[in-house]
Amino acid sequence: MIRHAGTDAGPMAPWFTSRHCAAGGDCVEIRFLRTVVQVRDSKQISAITGQNVSRIITLPTDDWRQFLRQVAEDDLAATAAGPLQRDTTDEGNVVLRCESTGVELVYDLDEWDAFCEGVLDGDFEPPARAG
Numbered sequence: 566m567i568r569h570a571g572t573d574a575g576p577m578a579p580w581f582t583s584r585h586c587a588a589g590g591d592c593v594e595i596r597f598l599r600t601v602v603q604v605r606d607s608k609q610i611s612a613i614t615g616q617n618v619s620r621i622i623t624l625p626t627d628d629w630r631q632f633l634r635q636v637a638e639d640d641l642a643a644t645a646a647g648p649l650q651r652d653t654t655d656e657g658n659v660v661l662r663c664e665s666t667g668v669e670l671v672y673d674l675d676e677w678d679a680f681c682e683g684v685l686d687g688d689f690e691p692p693a694r695a696g
Contacts, residue, residue: 580617582607583683586676593661593672593680594619597691602629604649604661606670622663622670624649626691636684 578596586592591608594617601623609619624632628648635643636651644651650662659677662669672680683689 580605580607583679583688584686585679585682585688587679591673592676593670595689597626600626602626602691604670606672608676620668620670622649622661622666622668624663629689629691633684633689636681 578598580594580596582592582594586607591606594605594607596603602625604622604624605617605619607617607619609617611618625648632644632647632649635647641651648664650664652660652662654660654671657674659672659674660669661672680689
């Protein structure tokens, strides 16, 4: 498992991608906050500011863990019905949709494959709770 710095850094926690993303490549990008996980699209960059302008999906950590288990098991039915829903477009893109907010993020197959490989390698496992 990768240890992620800044877990308790609030909104300044670092965003990261799977180690399977190509250098400079577009990927699923996440960060851990105290009790939630945030997901965004690394390719949504403003041409004016150079900053990421992706919409952000925010999930409770337990919902994220459930989603990771479903992805690892390649359980399409489960990921089509949970708090973070996954669907595939006719073009082969993967759409992540937050059920509670309606926020959608779209990833191409290479981005999704890199994410899935990272899931299997433990790249996206939230840190253990302090306790």
